Amino acid sequence: MSKINKEQMSDEIADALIMIFKENNYASKAIAKTLKNNNHWDNQSKGFFSDTVYDIVRYWRLLWYLLKKEPVLEKKDLLNLIQVYYNELEKTLTSTEDVRVLRESIPDWLDQIGSDELGEKWDPVIHALNQKPNIVIRTNTLKTTTDELTKLLKNEKIRFEKIEQLPEALILKDKTNVFRLEGFKEGFFEMQSDASQMVSILLDPQPGMRVIDACAGEGSKTLHLAALMKSKGKIIAMDTMEWKLKELRRRAARAGAENIEIRFIDSSKTYKRLRGTADRLLLDAPCSGLGTLRRNPDIKWMLTPDDLKRLRQLQRDLLDRYSSLLQVGGWMVYSVCSILPSEGEQQIKDFLERHNNEFELIKEKRYWPDTDDTDGFYIALIKRK
Numbered sequence: 001m002s003k004i005n006k007e008q009m010s011d012e013i014a015d016a017l018i019m020i021f022k023e024n025n026y027a028s029k030a031i032a033k034t035l036k037n038n039n040h041w042d043n044q045s046k047g048f049f050s051d052t053v054y055d056i057v058r059y060w061r062l063l064w065y066l067l068k069k070e071p072v073l074e075k076k077d078l079l080n081l082i083q084v085y086y087n088e089l090e091k092t093l094t095s096t097e098d099v100r101v102l103r104e105s106i107p108d109w110l111d112q113i114g115s116d117e118l119g120e121k122w123d124p125v126i127h128a129l130n131q132k133p134n135i136v137i138r139t140n141t142l143k144t145t146t147d148e149l150t151k152l153l154k155n156e157k158i159r160f161e162k163i164e165q166l167p168e169a170l171i172l173k174d175k176t177n178v179f180r181l182e183g184f185k186e187g188f189f190e191m192q193s194d195a196s197q198m199v200s201i202l203l204d205p206q207p208g209m210r211v212i213d214a215c216a217g218e219g220s221k222t223l224h225l226a227a228l229m230k231s232k233g234k235i236i237a238m239d240t241m242e243w244k245l246k247e248l249r250r251r252a253a254r255a256g257a258e259n260i261e262i263r264f265i266d267s268s269k270t271y272k273r274l275r276g277t278a279d280r281l282l283l284d285a286p287c288s289g290l291g292t293l294r295r296n297p298d299i300k301w302m303l304t305p306d307d308l309k310r311l312r313q314l315q316r317d318l319l320d321r322y323s324s325l326l327q328v329g330g331w332m333v334y335s336v337c338s339i340l341p342s343e344g345e346q347q348i349k350d351f352l353e354r355h356n357n358e359f360e361l362i363k364e365k366r367y368w369p370d371t372d373d374t375d376g377f378y379i380a381l382i383k384r385k
Contacts, residue, residue, distance in 0.1 A: 014078040058297040128370035133294035195367040195377035200224040207232035219248030226257035287336035291376025344378030
């Protein structure tokens, strides 16, 4: 990219940073909005813009340290910050090696909690979470096969590699806007990280079963459940946020998932009438999202210690509330995209102590960004006795 284009791009980058840090938009939303307003940009420009915004968000604290001032959300200051990113970041990363909060550009409170909960493992984990993420897709087996999808990708000149333990997952090796690919528009695949795909696989839903997805959100795992069930049986997908369920409905139509019944939780009656009815229950609980910092670096600046405390209590309440939806002998998966044991292992330990005569742990699995090269995830498989 020529210098003049780089300089012209700085203005849009500064506007995106204002959307993120001043107007509290998710980085992904701010980037998407800017790209939509500049659809005349070529792919190189779009990629440069996205990478730069994510990198500046990722190294926000370190960049202001280099500028020798506290964060200022005025455009002129942000333009100066962008110049620091262009010219000084690489050489500074080496010189700040001994100061973790600067090297990894994280808030003090987060460094303290990570260190308290993970000990020596915190250092390699937070370093891995500051790397760029893999682009992972999942074949939608309701519409195609992985073999057919790989042929399609080869025709699009997109390089990929397979993941041995996940036959429906592919890592894309070329940076590309996957949402513009014909295969995506046809519903042949979904964007979904490899650790996230393991959640539904561990739950092992069978065709014909009654499955409840209690915190369905926009439905990445719901759609995977539907594919594993060959769209037979019933999935009741619930959430307290109507806009997320609206997106799930749209995605389900594209994916050809016809066994999903969507229910908006507007009162406790929505789920109380489902007690003891589920063969399988997925509780993908609201969490800090700290395991997804590679793809969502803005989380570390939006999250607060009070948020973390509130989320831990919510996870506890949801476990107690929704576990009653399982029938005797049914299986439940509890999952969080967090690297903190207080949101994972400890939550399940406490839950089982509160309900030790009613539930038993069958299996738990932890995915680490440093050793597994994926999002940080905790998954527990629990049986109702």
